[in-house]
Amino acid sequence: MSTTTTKTLSAATLLTGAMNRVHAAGSDIIKVGWLGCGGRGKGAIRQCLSADPGIEVIACADLFEHKAMEGREGLLKEPKYKDRVKIKDDHIFHGFDCHEKLAQTECDLIVMATAPAFRGRQMLAALRAPKPKHIFTEKPVATDVAGCRLVLEAAKIAEQKGLAIVAGTQRRHEFSRVELMKRIHAGQIGELVAGQCYWFGSGIWYRADSEGMSELEWQCHNWYHFTWLSGDQIVEQAIHDIDMLNWCFDGPPKKFMAVGGRQCRDYSEQAKQVCRKFNNGSDADWQKYNGNIWDHIFGEMEYPNGARCTAFTGHGPGTNRNGEKIIGTKGASDLHSTITGENPWKYEGPSVNGQEQEHIDMIRSIRAGKPINHGKRIAESTLTAIGLRTAAYTGRTISWDWLLNASKQDLVPPQEKLKPGPGHFEPISTGCDKLI
Amino acid sequence: MANRHSLTRRQFLRNSALLTGGLALGSVLPRSVWAAGSDTIRVGVIGCGGRGTGAAKNCVDSAPGVEIVALADVFADRLGALKKQFNVPDNRCFVGLDAYKSVLALADVNLVILATPPGFRPIHFAAAVAAGKNVFMEKPVAVCPSGIKMVLEAAQKAAEKKLAVVAGTQRRHQAHYIEAMKRIHDGQIGTLVGAQCYWNQGGLWVKKREPGQSDVEWQLRNWYYFTWLSGDHIVEQHVHNIDVVNWAFNALPDTVHSLGGRQFRTGPEYGHIYDHFGTEFIYPGDVRTLSTCRQIQGADHRVSERIVGTKGVANLDATNASISGEKPWKFEGKETDPYVQEHTDLIASIRSGNPLNEAKTVAESTLCAIMARESAYSMRQFTRNWFMAKCDLNLLPPADLKLTDTKPVAPVPVPGKYQLAGWVSEPPKKKETGKGKGKKK
Numbered sequence: 001m002s003t004t005t006t007k008t009l010s011a012a013t014l015l016t017g018a019m020n021r022v023h024a025a026g027s028d029i030i031k032v033g034w035l036g037c038g039g040r041g042k043g044a045i046r047q048c049l050s051a052d053p054g055i056e057v058i059a060c061a062d063l064f065e066h067k068a069m070e071g072r073e074g075l076l077k078e079p080k081y082k083d084r085v086k087i088k089d090d091h092i093f094h095g096f097d098c099h100e101k102l103a104q105t106e107c108d109l110i111v112m113a114t115a116p117a118f119r120g121r122q123m124l125a126a127l128r129a130p131k132p133k134h135i136f137t138e139k140p141v142a143t144d145v146a147g148c149r150l151v152l153e154a155a156k157i158a159e160q161k162g163l164a165i166v167a168g169t170q171r172r173h174e175f176s177r178v179e180l181m182k183r184i185h186a187g188q189i190g191e192l193v194a195g196q197c198y199w200f201g202s203g204i205w206y207r208a209d210s211e212g213m214s215e216l217e218w219q220c221h222n223w224y225h226f227t228w229l230s231g232d233q234i235v236e237q238a239i240h241d242i243d244m245l246n247w248c249f250d251g252p253p254k255k256f257m258a259v260g261g262r263q264c265r266d267y268s269e270q271a272k273q274v275c276r277k278f279n280n281g282s283d284a285d286w287q288k289y290n291g292n293i294w295d296h297i298f299g300e301m302e303y304p305n306g307a308r309c310t311a312f313t314g315h316g317p318g319t320n321r322n323g324e325k326i327i328g329t330k331g332a333s334d335l336h337s338t339i340t341g342e343n344p345w346k347y348e349g350p351s352v353n354g355q356e357q358e359h360i361d362m363i364r365s366i367r368a369g370k371p372i373n374h375g376k377r378i379a380e381s382t383l384t385a386i387g388l389r390t391a392a393y394t395g396r397t398i399s400w401d402w403l404l405n406a407s408k409q410d411l412v413p414p415q416e417k418l419k420p421g422p423g424h425f426e427p428i429s430t431g432c433d434k435l436i
Numbered sequence: 437m438a439n440r441h442s443l444t445r446r447q448f449l450r451n452s453a454l455l456t457g458g459l460a461l462g463s464v465l466p467r468s469v470w471a472a473g474s475d476t477i478r479v480g481v482i483g484c485g486g487r488g489t490g491a492a493k494n495c496v497d498s499a500p501g502v503e504i505v506a507l508a509d510v511f512a513d514r515l516g517a518l519k520k521q522f523n524v525p526d527n528r529c530f531v532g533l534d535a536y537k538s539v540l541a542l543a544d545v546n547l548v549i550l551a552t553p554p555g556f557r558p559i560h561f562a563a564a565v566a567a568g569k570n571v572f573m574e575k576p577v578a579v580c581p582s583g584i585k586m587v588l589e590a591a592q593k594a595a596e597k598k599l600a601v602v603a604g605t606q607r608r609h610q611a612h613y614i615e616a617m618k619r620i621h622d623g624q625i626g627t628l629v630g631a632q633c634y635w636n637q638g639g640l641w642v643k644k645r646e647p648g649q650s651d652v653e654w655q656l657r658n659w660y661y662f663t664w665l666s667g668d669h670i671v672e673q674h675v676h677n678i679d680v681v682n683w684a685f686n687a688l689p690d691t692v693h694s695l696g697g698r699q700f701r702t703g704p705e706y707g708h709i710y711d712h713f714g715t716e717f718i719y720p721g722d723v724r725t726l727s728t729c730r731q732i733q734g735a736d737h738r739v740s741e742r743i744v745g746t747k748g749v750a751n752l753d754a755t756n757a758s759i760s761g762e763k764p765w766k767f768e769g770k771e772t773d774p775y776v777q778e779h780t781d782l783i784a785s786i787r788s789g790n791p792l793n794e795a796k797t798v799a800e801s802t803l804c805a806i807m808a809r810e811s812a813y814s815m816r817q818f819t820r821n822w823f824m825a826k827c828d829l830n831l832l833p834p835a836d837l838k839l840t841d842t843k844p845v846a847p848v849p850v851p852g853k854y855q856l857a858g859w860v861s862e863p864p865k866k867k868e869t870g871k872g873k874g875k876k877k
Binding site: 190193194196200257258259260261262263264295296297298299300306308310312314316317318319321325327329330332394395396397429430431432 | 626629630632634636693695696697698699700711712713714715716722724726728729730732733734735736738742744746747749811814815816817850851852853
């Protein structure tokens with residue numbers, strides 16, 4: 001913890017600190033609330049349980065009741081977890097406000113893995129609860145600028161209260177990359193002058209099933225395809241690689257420029273099926289159910305030292321690209337395990353699974369009374385991806401300062417409007433949207 | 437107005453109005469001295485649209501002893517301005533898809549300006565070289581690999597015949613670019629490790645279909661929006677910037693991977709071309725560069741190049757060149773109008789007996805842009821070697837093309853549906869065995 005933080009310690013912080021010291025003893029239990037019981041949530045809760053024998057899951061929550069129920073059942077079936085799954089019936093929550101109910105429980109830590117649109121609200125609810133929580137959050141942590149600001153606020157509160165925020169950008173926890181980055185920051189490849197990051201893959205699921213759901217609930221179920229819910233692919237997925245470049249430069253870019261569009265993403269068959277379901281058998285309006293995210297964004301991030309880096313992202317039938325590269329005046333790195341150039345190096349230590357290690361690092365930090373707080377960093381990397389997306393959607397060159405301080409971009413409906421009912425649809429961007 | 441985009445042109449003229457004025461005046465006076473001379477440059481203009489008209493005037497302004505003596509265009513109405521200005525007699529004005537042949541058949545014509553839509557360029561260039569004419573040709577010089585191969589072959593023949601060939605990639609004739617490149621090639625920014633180039637602009641002219649127009653006539657008049665004629669805007673326009681990066685590296689990219697689409701400009705009047713591309717070119721030594729081009733109304737402009745070395749960075753655009761880093765530099769020399777200068781250099785090279793031949797260079801830069809387009813249409817990454825060896829895309833107009841022909845507009849390329857010519861998908865990877873449920877080893 002930095003010295004400035006220490007100075008701002010409040011009475012509340014001291015109390016929380018006391019709680020952390022209890023954990024520091026190592027013998028006691030960390031009670032976990034599980035928020036978002038979908039695919040990534042199922043992975044994350046298991047990775048959390050595996051990180052430390054003193055973890056117990058005491059509550060779970062999902063938009064859909066059956067998913068929360070199934071989440072508990074699934075855990076109870078696995079011998080290595082079942083003894084530490086202590087979710088009582090009255091600790092299973094569902095609905096659009098399930099994060100608020102979960103925050104009222106006695107858990108110490110919430111593992112957040114819902115669609116990213118709601119993360120800021122979820123974090124603030126967890127931190128402002130009578131018993132404030134540590135947070136593990138999947139990436140990204142927002143889909144719009146307003147959401148990023150909520151997370152920045154959450155990061156400050158967590159710091160004041162001495163609580164952890166760890167994010168699912170697992171590359172930051174892989175030993176090889178940690179060692180590599182130490183060397184890059186020490187100047188082993190010289191001044192950084194260029195970089196590239198890639199996440200171009202073949203595609204993503206489309207969920208046409210909508211049994212028992214309202215339109216808005218179906219949209220949340222099929223969340224990837226709507227910018228307000230997922231942030232678009234560059235935010236939801238490419239953030240991993242974008243975050244690596246931000247790590248290299250030790251902060252976000254100062255300027256964004258991007259082109260992109262939707263040229264081949266097509267779920268017309270399923271979209272028509274969903275359309276008929278919600279429109280009395282008519283599929284005339286099917287295109288809105290096809291989703292409004294793009295299938296490619298090609299952007300440029302300009303970092304404070306003037307270096308311009310490429311972001312190559314999307315989904316399509318062509319050549320898959322993954323990974324990163326950073327180039328300095330004295331060498332280059334694959335940002336995985338090697339450095340080439342004047343001072344070549346290769347990581348030869350043990351390899352770890354970053355998705356497990358991130359939980360291990362988090363729990364250790366909580367037990368040590370020095371909780372990791374990556375809230376600001378993950379908000380910045382999310383905003384970086386949003387900056388690229390916004391540059392592409394609007395055809396404008398966008399500065400970090402404007403985005404962070406002046407943009408009024410706010411895509412997610414207010415909490416009171418989130419209830420089972422009509423969906424929230426926005427048109428596909430034309431590439432010269434109004435800059436908001 | 438010409439597709440030779442007025443933004444840069446205007447910027448240039450603003451900055452060098454006095455100089456250009458002086459040059460134009462100076463070049464007018466001694467012309468009569470040359471008129472009777474044996475080394476008069478007698479120019480035939482093939483393609484008298486906006487750019488052809490501009491190039492003809494630039495050519496006449498570029499040196500003494502230059503005359504416009506013959507004109508060709510598909511459409512009679514396009515010939516008028518040049519015919520009137522240069523008093524070209526009726527029997528030397530040719531109309532129709534074969535009009536270029538009539539100009540090339542004139543024995544006294546010793547230079548031709550090729551400025552039709554680029555789809556015709558390989559055919560016109562090859563014919564011009566076969567007829568023994570010196571050539572000024574607008575960029576790009578092809579729209580498909582078959583066309584590129586024709587141009588490269590003709591380039592070789594032009595060299596054998598000692599014919600001059602200059603291309604309309606006018607940055608190669610611009611003093612600030614030339615001076616910056618000298619320094620880059622001299623190592624003043626160190627080893628090159630990156631680059632970016634851009635042609636992001638707003639909208640562009642478009643010609644809606646008139647009643648009674650055949651498919652071919654409308655497509656020729658609205659040629660920008662059809663790949664077989666323009667090559668798409670990445671080829672037609674962004675080739676300028678790609679050419680600068682090739683020039684800086686003194687090399688061509690080994691590999692290309694591009695993304696693109698048609699997001700804003702979706703009306704039928706815009707044919708089937710895309711409105712944006714983002715491309716990664718990888719140069720020898722795994723040097724990865726970025727390129728973007730965009731034509732979207734209301735979007736930001738950015739037309740420039742940036743070359744990144746281990747010891748500095750060069751920033752280049754239509755009006756300025758500078759280097760930051762260990763050896764900072766800023767261009768402060770004299771500049772001429774590059775659209776005139778390219779003709780001045782061409783004609784000087786003809787008269788000196790040391791003809792310039794830029795055909796290979798411009799064909800190579802055109803090739804890079806075509807590769808990027810095909811990569812975007814298919815979303816596939818491929819190598820230049822693969823493209824030249826295997827991609828058999830042929831968009832050349834057929835020899836019997838007629839203005840009255842029916843030619844449906846090709847569909848907008850959709851990755852996944854678009855067939856990258858010559859591409860054979862790898863066979864699916866063999867499934868791992870021995871891990872299946874219930875299987876015993």
